[in-house]
Amino acid sequence: MNIINWAGQSKRILRMVDGEALFIAGTPANQIYLLDRGELSIIESGTNHTIRTYLANELIGLPEVLSGENWPATAIVRGITDIRVFPAHILKQRVTEMPDDAKSLLQSISRMCA
Amino acid sequence: MKAFDLTRIDQSRFTRQYFKRGASIVACGNATDRAVIIESGTVTQSSPWSDAKKYTSGDMINFIEFLALEQYASNAQAADDVVALIFSREDIKAMLDNNHNLTWPLSCMLAIDATKRHPQQQNQGRN
Numbered sequence: 001m002n003i004i005n006w007a008g009q010s011k012r013i014l015r016m017v018d019g020e021a022l023f024i025a026g027t028p029a030n031q032i033y034l035l036d037r038g039e040l041s042i043i044e045s046g047t048n049h050t051i052r053t054y055l056a057n058e059l060i061g062l063p064e065v066l067s068g069e070n071w072p073a074t075a076i077v078r079g080i081t082d083i084r085v086f087p088a089h090i091l092k093q094r095v096t097e098m099p100d101d102a103k104s105l106l107q108s109i110s111r112m113c114a
Numbered sequence: 115m116k117a118f119d120l121t122r123i124d125q126s127r128f129t130r131q132y133f134k135r136g137a138s139i140v141a142c143g144n145a146t147d148r149a150v151i152i153e154s155g156t157v158t159q160s161s162p163w164s165d166a167k168k169y170t171s172g173d174m175i176n177f178i179e180f181l182a183l184e185q186y187a188s189n190a191q192a193a194d195d196v197v198a199l200i201f202s203r204e205d206i207k208a209m210l211d212n213n214h215n216l217t218w219p220l221s222c223m224l225a226i227d228a229t230k231r232h233p234q235q236q237n238q239g240r241n
Binding site for chain 2: 051052054058059062063066094095097098099101102105106109110112113
């Protein structure tokens with residue numbers, strides 16, 4: 001199973017324009033996003049410094065959703081951007097069904113994203 | 115990172131290799147088409163992530179790099195005599211898929227995100 005294809009099955013697509021915020025630091029991470037087109041900057045709270053950039057076909061939010069954290073930073077759209085929205089609870093449900101050692105492995109990798 | 119229980123790994127999936135103290139086990143730039151799990155001995159890693167990280171029995175060397183990148187970004191050297199189990203990428207994928215069919219893709223996506231959050235690795239090739 002390809003996770004990009006799986007998340008790409010979401011029919012909910014947001015079209016956003018330059019400067020709009022996809023999510024704000026401190027709010028709950030309850031959705032995963034797949035960038036169909038455009039660019040997304042992750043902005044560090046307080047400094048307005050871009051800490052990383054996501055491009056088309058990249059997933060955003062997997063570590064935060066799996067760990068149940070709030071968004072640690074703010075995401076700002078650059079240019080015209082299409083974003084597929086995938087509800088976190090569906091993924092969490094699938095992860096809950098996974099064997100314990102698989103869950104443990106994913107948690108270990110998630111911690112390295114912090 | 116201990117990704118697998120060595121006692122439960124199918125013996126037909128790996129080849130065993132022996133490294134003398136000081137030998138290079140994984141070098142920066144090596145293709146990530148093979149994974150290395152330590153059976154015995156100690157391995158030290160130097161990488162953009164952390165210097166002098168140690169791997170012991172059951173650990174997979176540079177697991178994040180293996181999942182996310184086309185080439186290893188770190189060096190790993192035998193700190194003493196080491197026995198290592200060598201797996202192909204296909205076998206690791208099959209072993210994780212056998213566990214649950216989301217384990218491999220989620221692991222890869224998380225690992226890619228992990229490397230993205232560590233700027234030193236952004237210039238490395240990705241899968």
